[in-house]
Amino acid sequence: MRAIHNPYEFLINEVSELKKLLIEIKNSPKEDYTNKYYTYHQVAELLHVDYQSIRNYVNSGFLKAEEVGPRKKLIHHFQIFNEDQTLKNFKYKRKA
Numbered sequence: 001m002r003a004i005h006n007p008y009e010f011l012i013n014e015v016s017e018l019k020k021l022l023i024e025i026k027n028s029p030k031e032d033y034t035n036k037y038y039t040y041h042q043v044a045e046l047l048h049v050d051y052q053s054i055r056n057y058v059n060s061g062f063l064k065a066e067e068v069g070p071r072k073k074l075i076h077h078f079q080i081f082n083e084d085q086t087l088k089n090f091k092y093k094r095k096a
Contacts, residue, residue, distance in 0.1 A: 033081070037066070037074035046080060047090060057090060 006012075038046070040054045043063075047054070057063040058073070063080070065073035082088055 033077040036077040037068075038077070038080065039072075039074060040065075043075050043080055046087065049090070062090065 040051055040058075044051045044054050054063070054075075058065045058075070063075055065075050068074050080088055
């Protein structure tokens with residue numbers, strides 16, 4: 001008697017491996033952004049704007065910078081990123 005072969009066995013194995021990988025990714029530790037700060041130049045590169053634009057945003061109050069030393073100011077991670085880690089939109093900002 002001939003054994004019956006399941007034609008979908010390969011797909012079932014692949015899906016189970018994918019499921020394991022997704023669970024592993026989901027349970028991986030999340031990066032802590034509470035102590036992450038950026039310089040003006042780093043923020044300018046992230047937002048694809050000029051360094052002077054970042055200085056103007058800080059001076060006008062759109063961004064808050066914290067003084068670290070006598071001349072150094074840093075911008076906190078959550079000033080430029082949303083909760084879902086997407087960049088905030090700073091184009092065409094106007095003060096109300």
